[in-house]
Amino acid sequence: MDPEKIAAGPLGEGDLWLGGRWRAAADGRRFAVLDPATGRTVREVSAAGAADARAAMDAAAEAAPGWAATPARRRSEILHRTYELMTAHLEPLARLITLENGKALRDARAEVSYAAEFFRWFAEEAVRIDAGFGEAPNGGFRHLVQHRPVGITAHVTPWNFPAAMATRKIAPALAAGCPALLKPAPDTPLTALAVAELLAEAGLPDGVLQVLPTDRAAEVVGAWFEDERMRKFSFTGSTATGRLLLRQAAERVVNVTMELGGNAPFVVCADADLDAAVRGAMDAKMRGGGQVCIAANRFYVHASVAEEFTARFGAAMAEVVAGPGLAEGVTLGPLVNPAAVAKVRELVDDALTRGARIAAQGAVPEGGQGEPGEQGCFHPATVLVDVPDDARMLHEEVFGPVAPVSVFTDEDELVARANATPYGLAAYVFSRDLAHAVRLAERLEVGMVGVNRGLLSDPAAPFGGVKQSGLGREGGREGIGAFLETTYMAVDWP
Incomplete structure (x- = not known):
């Protein structure tokens, strides 16, 4: 993996990652990714629209039953293999981050190491999703409590950590057995596409992850919110944008995680x-x-x-x-x-x-x-x-x-x-x-x-804030819990 080559040609010529393959946007639209250090174009990428957002949801829906039924040990192995691949490609990934984000190379290297750790941590958490079994206090029956994948998840990430913000969200979703739709920031989509490529190399089944770069976020995210199949939405960004997204989530009572502004x-x-x-x-x-x-x-x-x-x-x-x-x-x-x-x-x-x-x-x-x-x-x-x-x-x-x-x-x-x-x-x-x-x-x-x-x-620690800095936590044991629903059964016990 070479960042200059990625910038010049691979990644499906800068297409969307959809259904396990590279696809151009349905209407052919593209936008430029710029190097903040020079103002020059790094490369152009496809710009997803509403039709692509719906196609991504269809692909996720097709993959969802199989991924949810995949044994936790197998999900864990795929995530751990991705951790190994990110670590092996640390230098080119860091250089790619610097090309599109601008941060100093030492900071980019630290980010890749940090980002890869989310795959390792949640590979370990995937096999530790617990369940409960016990006698009702009044006797006569048993409680059976299970934790199941919440369903199709959608994620919107910012430009400041193009690798870590993506892995912090998609790693726990995949570990829990949920397909993930990812819209990276338009300033920094190339790193997210590279991570998708590594997940595919690690054995992630087609359709479990879709990555949709775009410069028309409202169109893509709006299409996801209109679809009843989206059951979890995770966003990192400004508090002002978070308020708008929370209003959309409220219309369908969508489960949300919000990591917003700080001071x-x-x-x-x-x-x-x-x-x-x-x-x-x-x-x-x-x-x-x-x-x-x-x-x-x-x-x-x-x-x-x-x-x-x-x-x-x-x-x-x-x-x-x-x-x-x-x-x-x-x-x-x-x-x-x-x-x-x-x-x-x-x-x-x-x-x-x-x-x-x-x-x-x-x-x-x-x-x-x-x-x-x-x-x-x-x-x-x-x-x-x-x-x-x-x-x-x-x-x-x-x-x-x-x-x-x-x-x-x-x-x-x-x-x-x-x-x-x-x-x-x-x-x-x-x-x-x-x-x-x-x-x-x-x-x-x-x-x-x-x-x-x-x-x-x-x-390994819960990341998140109080007041208008957000809702929920990412990372730690709490991170995978955000992508699980609890099911309780009352079981007769002769």
Whole structure:
């Protein structure tokens, strides 16, 4: 598997993966996938429409009974073989991610390893779907409880983790015995198509997985919601889009998992190990160039260590090497498109007009400011201080390499500020006193907390948030449960 060759020719000439083979869109429509580092076209791919969405549902419906009846051990073997294939092809997959997403190659490599782990974890969970049997408390009969595949599942994934967001969704669905329909983001469809190719090589039966790239998402997803055969819908993306999809799901009472926006606070207590806090801050802020839903969005630093932490953190941010993700030594790639650069600039300008100051800033390639043409979509790594609470970037996802730092003295006030958001996905707490850190973490209204570490995602742990950050969990034991229905039988027992 070679990323440049994938970009140039294989994958059915950039077609849809439907019914176990490559197919062009029914109406022949295509769209371009761009390299964010240069603005150049990586390749064109077929753009699915409503007719393709219905054909994908038909293929899934045909494959569903056989896949549900496939022994769990066989499903497990296919998923584990896919894990092995992804691991064997780590480098070309990473380069493909960088070509279409832009992230630095080191981040892309880490993503492939992380993405592959979902296949390994759910290969193990596939054979551990439990059942229950016991006597009714009043006697006279028995309870028999089974967990069965929910049915045909549909998934919509974002561009920021084109491999991991796909595998985090389809691996548990396939492990549970459910066919999967996947619509990857139009910015990054090539990685999802490559994963489909590896699943087929691993032995996944035709029709169990369909991958439909498109630049007309509403048409494809709308066709799925109109079809009674779709029994589960999983989405990762913005809260605004999630609200719209929830309305559609409500019309047919479709089972949903929603992983939506975040506004993660990063808390540095007075007794924090500042070396660990700076390392954690770089991990939590700069992975994927800050284009991560669990990225640290608001930095709250105790007044007694604020000056020293900001100086160390600023020095680390200023040393970040920005450039095309495939270039040697680059640690910060471009943002995904010019609109992303414009949004980050807008938030920075808003903070500056409200009194914030730039404490540290890295460099970007000359001309790489996200303007039209081939300059690329870069924004410098930036640390802001004196950021007031009414600055927009403290209430909206920055989704870029910008870190706003605020100071606190009173912990109760800190908790109130940290929780003053409709989002509740992730948070980070740094303190040498572990008991204190855990007590503070328990007061934060979030689904996940990194305690003295800036990386918290793990396929074996439940990923998800509270409030408007989503519904349900992905990963962990909970991940496969989202694709199972419970059946209870009352059995006479002479």
